[in-house]
Amino acid sequence: MVLTITEQDLDGITAVSVKGRIVVGEESSAFRKKMEGLLLADKKRIVLNVADVTYIDCAGVGALVACFNNARLHGATLKLANLGSRFREILQVTGLLTVFDTYDSEAVAIQSFATSRHNHA
Numbered sequence: 001m002v003l004t005i006t007e008q009d010l011d012g013i014t015a016v017s018v019k020g021r022i023v024v025g026e027e028s029s030a031f032r033k034k035m036e037g038l039l040l041a042d043k044k045r046i047v048l049n050v051a052d053v054t055y056i057d058c059a060g061v062g063a064l065v066a067c068f069n070n071a072r073l074h075g076a077t078l079k080l081a082n083l084g085s086r087f088r089e090i091l092q093v094t095g096l097l098t099v100f101d102t103y104d105s106e107a108v109a110i111q112s113f114a115t116s117r118h119n120h121a
Helices: 026-040 059-073 085-093 104-120
Strands: 005-009 013-022 044-056 077-081 101-103
Touching: 005 026, 013 026, 013 059, 013 104, 026 059, 026 085, 044 085, 044 104, 059 077, 059 104, 101 104
Parallel strands: 013 044, 044 077, 077 101
Antiparallel strands: 005 013
């Protein structure tokens, strides 16, 4: 299955939906390039909706971690939404579940930016 990545700007928050497999090769490379492109376009608040990710391998996890670190270097925040049980399990086993801000839905992840912005004001 081909990896499809779509983005939508919602009031200064970039919602990125990923569909397919994030695996070694073209898929993880395309994912990484897409995320780098958002950061270079100065997107600072990104929600990554992984509801339709059907599989992620170690290369995909590596790409996800690289994107998270790259976001931090650019002063951006990356949040994950709609983790399926398998995706959550992989992050749990690798010890990465506590590294990422994860949310049950894209809407809640988007709302968390507004909440955190008010808390830091």
